[in-house]
Amino acid sequence: MASPTDISQPIVETLYCEALVLADEVRAAFDLSPARTGTEDLVRIALSVEGLRTTTRMMHVLAWLLNHRAYFAGELSEFQLRRHGVLPPDRPADPEQLALLEPETRALIADSMALHGRIARLDKAWRDRFIVEPAAVLRWHERLGREFSAG
Structure with a gap:
């Protein structure tokens, strides 16, 4: 059974699709074309502000997924992925x-925040496996001390 820290290629491909x-739906929703110029100023500002937040969120998600696709394709090492494949924190919408x-x-907007949240949980679970807990380090240090003092 797969653990929550397992990010597989099929999972990444499904999330990417x-x-x-x-992202295409978001682009269409926030299109500020001339057809929408009759919109009230406050609504246009809200569209602009939330459009920027939402498209940025989607670009962060897509970048994270593209990095993982590159890793699975052998184009990035695990070290490169850990170093450069961090999902930036989300900036929630303004109520x-x-x-x-x-x-x-x-x-x-809610769908984009939910997708970011799902990927953020995957990213955190994957990164948590690289964290060395202080207690584990202390036990390892004590064991080394016993090994070297016994000899």
Whole structure:
């Protein structure tokens, strides 16, 4: 049985496909084309602010997934992935700005935050396996001391 720290290629590919679809929907939702110029100023500002937050969130998710795809393709080492494949923390939506947006747009923002949260949990679980707990280091140090003092 796989542990929560196992990030497999099929998991990454599934999340990547999901993220691409969501990113396309986000792009369309936050398109500030001339057709939307008649929109009230406060709504346009909310669209702009939350659009930037949401697209940034999606780009961070896609970058994380692309790094993992590169790792599975043998293009990155585990060391490179650990060093450069960190998912940045999310910047949640502003409730006041959200209140100005259409329900469909709010749902897309919520979906993007949920996807980021899922990937953040995967990333944390994967990175936690590299953390050496102080108690383990102390036990190892004590064992080395006993081994060298016995000889």
